[in-house]
Amino acid sequence: MKQTSNTFLDNAHAALQDPAKVQRRDLLALFAPLIRSAAVDSFGHFDELRQQVKQVKQHTLDHLDHYLEKFEREALRNGNHLHYAGDGDQLNSIVLEICQRHSARRVVKGKSMVTEETGLNDFLKRAGLRVMETDLGEYIIQQAGETPSHIVGPALHKSAAEVRELFLAKHDLGERELAETTDMVAEARLVLREHFLKADVGIIGANALIAQNGYSMLVTNEGNGDLCANLPNVLIICTTIDRVVPRARDATAMLRLLVRSATGQPQTCYTSFYSGPRREHDIDGPLETHIVLLDNRRSEILASDYREMLQCIRCGACLNHCPIYAGVGGHAYGWVYPGPMGSILTPLLTSLEQSNALPNACTSCGRCAEVCPADIPLPDLLRDLRHDETRQKLSSSRWRTGLRLHAWLARQPTLYRAFTSLGIFTLHLLGRRKGGFTRLPLAAGWTSQRDFPAPEGRTFMQQYAAIQREEKAREHKAAQAAAQSQSAEQAGPEPVVAGEPRSRRAPPAAAKPAAAARAKPRRAPRGQAPTERIEPSLGTDWSDDKPGGQGHE
């Protein structure tokens, strides 16, 4: 797939132009979360499930060498051919070679994002093979010459009307209405049935690879994956090394998370486990089965600080809950994987240079992490990628310098006060009548979409400093007056003593439990020894009779 991740802003702009598409995305963003939360609530112990599955997955990744070896042993014992592909090109070549060895002409495919990653379809097509996507969503975009916009529902960006037009154009079936979605699905069923029955090779992915017994697991609602896996004579499973789980029960536990998170169902219609080729008491099934294990940088990610990303089960919940994905849709991300998971995987699987816009398409709202069934700290990983971007100087130098300047200034309180007092008071004077600015130098990004509210008045610290000075002046006067008159009845009520250093400290109140922190500190800046020592200074006491706080000049 040609990558356009770094024109993300242009892609996003284009996506925002069509009001009908914007509205459709808004509807999906409204309903998908409701459907998911209904399923999660009805399950009841979702967090417990999430934690257990995560621990098993992390354990598996900790010992991936052991489990990969075990899977290989069992899969070979089951009669599979096993292949290893370092990158996408190798996977494509392996698959082609298998097809050519069998003089295959026609291929049927189940939905596989891995094969999108490697560009398998185009590669096989160029070699003269006829490749038919059989998942309805994948079939639709294949016919339309488009790429998937969502990892679970690849064609959700298309309206029923658009699908109707497409089918009328592509299926030579004479005059017909195709008025309803049910008609379109029935037509796709009819057209694809023939392909299932005549295919030489079936290609599917795997949702899990079970080390204990060499089975691969495949889930669909349509049943197309099973048709691909049972009817043709040759079956090729294209998958990645990080799909391995230790036991069947670990795959089924993960399934409870996956389906609820992806579609809000408690279970997929078809959950199948395949061990290998036809054996003597089988009357159907492929004569030869191949499992192609792709690395394509998973082993690199495993060794990196982004290792947790390998826990992803491809449910798409993060997409469904991300306001940026909802706003601009999947195509804006410019590659195979969109949304929060895509904004992390794309830089890791391609390069940060080609895709550094993506980790920035994030407000750190945290909704993705909240719903992630694999409990991946997505906002942290996205921020770490922005950290990499900063260190590699891929981000705009204007922003980098500006923020550094701000951070430096914030470390010089006197200078900060001087600068902000002047700037803010100027803005206040300029804007106080109208309350805001429609344009402001250096703030074009902000003001392109909204007005810039005027500051309220002098800065708080300015006002506070002024109040302190008044306090001290009053204090001084009162002290003088008290010194002059010796008589106790003369002295008025004790003025509030300002600026008195605290000499006694109450014992600290019972602290709340320490904020949950990551077990490992993330990305601490290197070589930074604390250099400043600033004496903490506690300011004045406030008493109740101070005026509300407005209009201190």
Added chain:
Amino acid sequence: MTNLPTEQPSPRPALRVSLFVTCLADLFRPSVAFASIKLLEQAGCEVSIPLQQTCCGQPAYNTGDYAASAPLARRLIQQFEAADYVVVPSGSCAGMICHHYPKLLEGEWRERALQLAAKTFELTTFLHDIARLKRGERAPIKLPAVTYHDSCAGLRELGIKAQPRALLRELCDAELTELQQTEVCCGFGGTFCAKMPEISGKMVADKLASAVATRAQILAGGDLGCLLNIAGRARRSGETIEVRHIAELLCGDLESPAIGRGQ
């Protein structure tokens, strides 16, 4: 048996609070800081303001410049760690201190960050959960119809949802209508709103539409970043809904112009 004089329940010793006003309140809306002080004192706290405070370091941190942000984090820890409590009228700044400082720093500084985090609270959380601010003898503050925006950091990092609403019920006489899609981001996101203005614009337009649809007169929230964003869009779109910080409502400070409104 001696007749002991009935003991009065000893008044709770005043909670000693250091206020981190946040740079946005300092620069754009000091009334939020003043309101926070007033509320804390109503709750029987002694409030102090460390004078060297500036910024918690979020802007650089969120953009991924950990090196620029860490010195600010260390400064803040040094300024505030002697306090009994640290209160912050912002969910995102409180979240920065409580959740992100321990991620940003290592070794001894991480320990100090954790200790500070244990006693740092966002304003409404502190008032409701710790200081247990009650209306007491004061009359309820009469407010026009209100709706509320939950800022993402406050909601998800600190679990702030019930507290501002409870305080509104306790201190004010106000009808609160909840926003549709209240848990969806308003599009501020720090530098995001300026780096990706068009997408941010859509998000804030959606949030504003939700607010306007409640027919409330006031939109309140706990984070000035969000509120400046929404108020700016309201002004641009000609919507009359008033945007204010929750602290202003809770102490009845409605005379000053709402965010983005002239005098």
Added chain:
Amino acid sequence: MTNPAGRAMSDSPRSRIFARVQQASRPADGDAIERELASLGAAPSADLPAADLAVAFLANVLKNFGSVDCVANRSAAVKTLAEYLYRHFRSHRLVAGNDPNLAAMPWREAGVLPRFGTVEPGEPVALSYALLGVAEIGAVVTVTGKANPAANNLLSEHHIVLVDSTRLVRDMESAWERIEAESAKTGRPRGINFIAGPSSTADIEGKLVYGAHGPRNWHVILMGDVPATALAAAHTLAGR
């Protein structure tokens, strides 16, 4: 590349991948790894809608958009099947898998004419005999082999599945335990299929449609010593 005998070439993609993975893995011996895994306990499963396994199973099948029947014995089963065939197709014909349990049913009592074999394109209804029924997920389990042609699960418009009430298990893990116990004697089945609904898709605008590639109608007949109230209870629970 490896052949089924498993001899890898040195400096092959395989060895390079394994080298990288090994470097990123924590060294430990197999037993320690097993112990560590065992210490992670078991994942929670969904609560059953009813304490009775049969009621729970039927309720969940209904929630999965299947239709259900409950019969006491094989005679009742064939009669129910006859009714179904007549109601939907005005016919007495169906294709049944080669499971000996199906062959042994008293078809003549209900006048049904089964053909035992693989469903051909165009044949509207296929009957399977389930290995197991799984209550937690409202699913039936078939394994590939002579008894169950894969096409019978997938190609016809109507798929009817007969489940013996003594073959109900609570969840997928229990199902796997049973399957693994049997595999020890007969070898690993090529394919194990958990079917929890008629074929469906929501790929067009998110609208749910049945009969995507597989059956449009999924009918489950639970056969055996099941309380008389089970069916009604299941319908109430499922709200269907």
